[in-house]
Amino acid sequence: MPQPATYTIPPRLKRTVRPERVATPGVDGAARAPEAFWRGVEAGGTPVVGGDDGTGHRTVTFLWRGGDELADVVLVANKIADADSCEHNRMERVPGTDVWHLTYRMRDDWRASYTVAPVPADGAPAPEGALSATTRLRRERALAVADPEDRPAVARWFDALAHAVPDPLARERLDATASVVSLPGAPPELWRPSGGRVCAARTEGEAPAGAGTVTAARLTGAALGNTRTVWVHRPAQAPPDGTPWPVVVLLDGQDWHTLPLAPLLDGLIADGTLPPALTVMVDSLDPATRTRELACDDAFVDFLGHELLPWLGDRHDVASDPGRTLVAGQSLGGLTALYAAHRAPHRFGRVLSQSGSFWWPNVAVAGGESERMAGLVAGADTVPGRVHLSAGLNEWALLDANRRLRDALAARGAELGREPGSVVLTEYNGGHDRACWRAGLPDGLVFLTSDWERRGR
Incomplete structure (x- = not known):
């Protein structure tokens, strides 16, 4: 007999369409002069948003600063990133620099909270209790409904989430745990x-x-x-x-x-x-x-x-x-x-x-x-x-x-x-x-x- 809580696990539907990943604008400049690149980013905040391309879409570039101490950097954007799409949300590193980057092409009215998960190269575990009670519950539920062949990927995803932190250069914050990206066409906020x-x-x-x-x-x-x-x-x-x-x-x-x-x-x-x-x-x-x-x-x-x-x-x-x-x-x-x-x-x-x-x-x-x-x-x-x-x-x-x-x-x-x-x-x-x-x-x-x-x- 199912436990009452299992009735509240959302149906297992995999995303059929993912956001379009594109080449990061200006990444060549980061390779030539990373310090100048970071000064420009710090002045404007993140993510770096491009102009309207004439179709109501913009490039949105997420960034992280880190070197060889990191094995991976994963973007965790609400309902854009999930256990089924970890590969799609991994940042790339500009060789020889401390610049990690990922760029989507998104519709102009997109809004989302997000975090960034820098995964240490030495395999060090996240601090005990790094996952919130809600996220631990999500992990249990996700593993409960995942197909057996998908469970290792689900577990790896939640292991990465344990390292997730707010973007330190973000222009907007949701709270102490997450950042926010709001493109120019998103509904206006009355909270600020x-x-x-x-x-x-x-x-x-x-x-x-x-x-x-x-x-x-x-x-x-x-x-x-x-x-x-x-x-x-x-x-x-x-x-x-x-x-x-x-x-x-x-x-x-x-x-x-x-x-x-x-x-x-x-x-x-x-x-x-x-x-x-x-x-x-x-x-x-x-x-x-x-x-x-x-x-x-x-x-x-x-x-x-x-x-x-x-x-x-x-x-x-x-x-x-x-x-x-x-x-x-x-x-x-x-x-x-x-x-x-x-x-x-x-x-x-x-x-x-x-x-x-x-x-x-x-x-x-x-x-x-x-x-x-x-x-x-x-x-x-x-x-x-x-x-x-x-x-x-x-x-x-x-x-x-x-x-x-x-x-x-x-x-x-x-x-x-x-x-x-x-x-x-x-x-x-x-x-x-x-x-x-x-x-x-x-x-x-x-x-x-x-x-x-x-x-x-």
């Missing part, structure tokens, strides 16, 4: 101070003028038997005319709180892009708990609807209208966001799903069943008032499932009299990636809350 909307980060009791507050609390779920942190962002501006607060429930809340999300929300609410709303960021605890709870788990949905929202209502005057209660998530969280609205339509009427795992459950261990959520939607008595889906063009394991789910929601919504356009799917040039999710979150929130009252209207 240069965007003009992001307020300074702050702690409760030290908020600058116009900033809201973030309150952390520990909440025990009787239905789940565990205790987690939730962070509640309350903006400085309240809903107009004393109306109750609308609510946004954001899964994997620890990632959004750490970003931090609150300053962005303050800026978007202040300029009228978003309405005043309470945003509740829900911690997902550890990878094993997350895997269990964010896979259409009825106990977790009961926790959200029967424990979290009443707890919030005891502390704030919150709306009871499901059309003013939004649940949002990414990956398995995106699946659960829609499942929560399906199971509790009287509580959740708006859904934001980024890279939702709508392939779930894994067909190989579920008796041939897959894409359960689309089947549930097709026979549902109701569907959410609005749904915003997004998925990356490089997410080959779930893009088509998101498209089919969008069609199922639109068809059932039409049968039930929903307005045309109540469900949308945005496809972006990226992968299963927090760098893409943080860029796309505001657009999803704007669509789902466009009929909530803004200040100044």
